[in-house]
Amino acid sequence: MTPTVAADGPVLKSGDWWSIDGTYHRTATGKGTDSGKWTEDETYNDKYSVLSHDNTVLVISYSSSGSWSSTATQTWVTPNGGATKKGSWSTTVDYTIDALTFKVLTVSDKDYNYHIGHHAWIVLNPSTLSQGGSAQLSWWVPAGDAKNSTYTDVPWKAATQKVNIKGTDYDAWSLTYTAEGYGHWRDGDVHSKGPETDAYLFDAGYGIYLGATISGSYTLARTGGGWTETLSETEKISDSNLSFVLSAQVTLNAQPADASMTVDGVSYTGSQFPKVFTWDIGSTHTLQVNATIEAGNGVRSVFVQWNDGSKDTTRTVTASEATAYTATFKTQYELKVISDAGDPQGSGWYDAGSEATFSVTSPQPETGFFGTMGGKRTFQGWTGDSNDSSPSASIQMDGPKTVKGQWAADYSQPYMILGGLAAAIAVVIVVAVVMLRRKGRAPLSVQPTPEEPRASPVPPTPAAPPTTVRGKKQAPTPSGPPPGMKFCVFCGQSIPLNARFCTNIKCGKPQQ
Numbered sequence: 001m002t003p004t005v006a007a008d009g010p011v012l013k014s015g016d017w018w019s020i021d022g023t024y025h026r027t028a029t030g031k032g033t034d035s036g037k038w039t040e041d042e043t044y045n046d047k048y049s050v051l052s053h054d055n056t057v058l059v060i061s062y063s064s065s066g067s068w069s070s071t072a073t074q075t076w077v078t079p080n081g082g083a084t085k086k087g088s089w090s091t092t093v094d095y096t097i098d099a100l101t102f103k104v105l106t107v108s109d110k111d112y113n114y115h116i117g118h119h120a121w122i123v124l125n126p127s128t129l130s131q132g133g134s135a136q137l138s139w140w141v142p143a144g145d146a147k148n149s150t151y152t153d154v155p156w157k158a159a160t161q162k163v164n165i166k167g168t169d170y171d172a173w174s175l176t177y178t179a180e181g182y183g184h185w186r187d188g189d190v191h192s193k194g195p196e197t198d199a200y201l202f203d204a205g206y207g208i209y210l211g212a213t214i215s216g217s218y219t220l221a222r223t224g225g226g227w228t229e230t231l232s233e234t235e236k237i238s239d240s241n242l243s244f245v246l247s248a249q250v251t252l253n254a255q256p257a258d259a260s261m262t263v264d265g266v267s268y269t270g271s272q273f274p275k276v277f278t279w280d281i282g283s284t285h286t287l288q289v290n291a292t293i294e295a296g297n298g299v300r301s302v303f304v305q306w307n308d309g310s311k312d313t314t315r316t317v318t319a320s321e322a323t324a325y326t327a328t329f330k331t332q333y334e335l336k337v338i339s340d341a342g343d344p345q346g347s348g349w350y351d352a353g354s355e356a357t358f359s360v361t362s363p364q365p366e367t368g369f370f371g372t373m374g375g376k377r378t379f380q381g382w383t384g385d386s387n388d389s390s391p392s393a394s395i396q397m398d399g400p401k402t403v404k405g406q407w408a409a410d411y412s413q414p415y416m417i418l419g420g421l422a423a424a425i426a427v428v429i430v431v432a433v434v435m436l437r438r439k440g441r442a443p444l445s446v447q448p449t450p451e452e453p454r455a456s457p458v459p460p461t462p463a464a465p466p467t468t469v470r471g472k473k474q475a476p477t478p479s480g481p482p483p484g485m486k487f488c489v490f491c492g493q494s495i496p497l498n499a500r501f502c503t504n505i506k507c508g509k510p511q512q
Contacts, residue, residue, distance in 0.1 A: 023043055037074075
């Protein structure tokens with residue numbers, strides 16, 4: 001629990017006042033020449049009134065009045081002036097206080113000059129306090145004699161406490177310090193000394209003094225005697241015209257620091273956190289954070305949850321006591337998996353420090369003509385932020401990452417198929433030529449072109465005159481085509497009578 005900070009709360013103005021009631025009880029028990037017992041009780045009222053307050057100084061009038069009574073036995077009767085004694089007092093002193101530091105600058109009564117610079121029993125600035133921290137307040141340090149005892153600023157521990165003011169509990173700051181203090185009685189200028197604990201209370205809004213509890217035990221030893229004293233004192237605010245606001249200090253924070261938050265419609269950037277708000281008890285407030293905050297360049301923050309376990313990005317809270325709300329985000333990095341084949345997998349956002357897996361499917365069929373014949377593409381490895389050669393790999397996400405798949409074409413199967421087809425075609429051609437020759441026809445039919453003149457028929461060769469062999473006349477050898485044959489009308493080659501084309505491969509022209 002942490003109370004309201006004064007910087008967010010009200011400010012004292014002229015006419016404001018508050019009063020403190022106090023009780024005081026001391027005892028002294030002696031031995032030897034100091035035997036006997038002494039007690040003293042006081043009841044009193046202190047009132048603080050604001051005379052003026054501007055940006056420079058704060059003037060507060062302090063008035064105190066009260067009564068006391070003491071009893072003594074044996075040796076203590078003499079210094080007490082009798083077995084029983086009573087009295088009362090009343091005094092007023094004005095203090096001029098620095099409005100910024102709250103230090104006492106001047107005192108209207110010179111008998112109170114020892115209060116110069118020491119303000120904590122009147123007012124302080126609680127905006128300088130933090131739970132578990134400390135504050136520099138004064139402490140009376142006894143020396144060897146009363147004349148040399150001084151005030152010294154020392155660190156008082158800051159905590160919180162509920163204080164009831166006119167029937168209502170308020171959050172207040174409690175400042176505590178334990179050190180050597182001095183008692184009421186002394187031997188000449190030498191005080192009794194011992195441990196003392198003071199706990200001062202201050203309003204967390206105005207910063208005014210609300211009261212204290214003080215306890216101590218002091219001793220003094222001297223020849224033939226000595227004594228031990230005890231102190232118990234309580235002060236508490238009893239009345240005031242101040243309008244105390246029952247409020248709570250709420251601290252809002254976001255982690256990491258680059259996160260942002262909207263509070264009751266007002267946006268706050270990460271650099272403004274932690275930020276303290278003072279809200280009236282029972283009031284409601286809306287807190288909103290973005291589910292995702294893009295930082296750019298492959299970095300983003302993703303909302304996880306609030307410190308109380310809520311996972312709502314928008315929530316309403318009711319101020320009931322001092323508390324803190326922290327929105328926690330986690331950092332994520334983007335992995336880009338780039339590949340023009342293989343159905344790349346793994347692109348996306350990953351938590352910082354996690355391991356991301358990415359992959360492609362290999363081999364992949366080639367497109368187009370070679371693809372129809374079994375051509376394919378095979379994975380060769382990754383480049384970029386990974387040099388893994390496996391189609392499936394992983395990478396540590398300690399920042400934004402990019403990996404790119406490399407591929408190579410594999411045409412071994414299409415080449416085998418095409419080679420086989422070429423060989424088969426060659427065989428078919430050879431077989432066809434052979435078959436055509438066997439059938440006595442050319443494999444090709446060529447039509448005469450207009451430019452090519454038709455050859456004239458070859459005239460028959462005249463028959464040779466008959467010859468006489470051994471006195472016998474022989475018939476002349478015929479000069480025409482052999483029986484059952486005719487001549488090509490173009491090249492004169494003898495061809496079968498039923499041939500439609502010249503059987504001469506070099507000619508092969510159609511016959512009439």
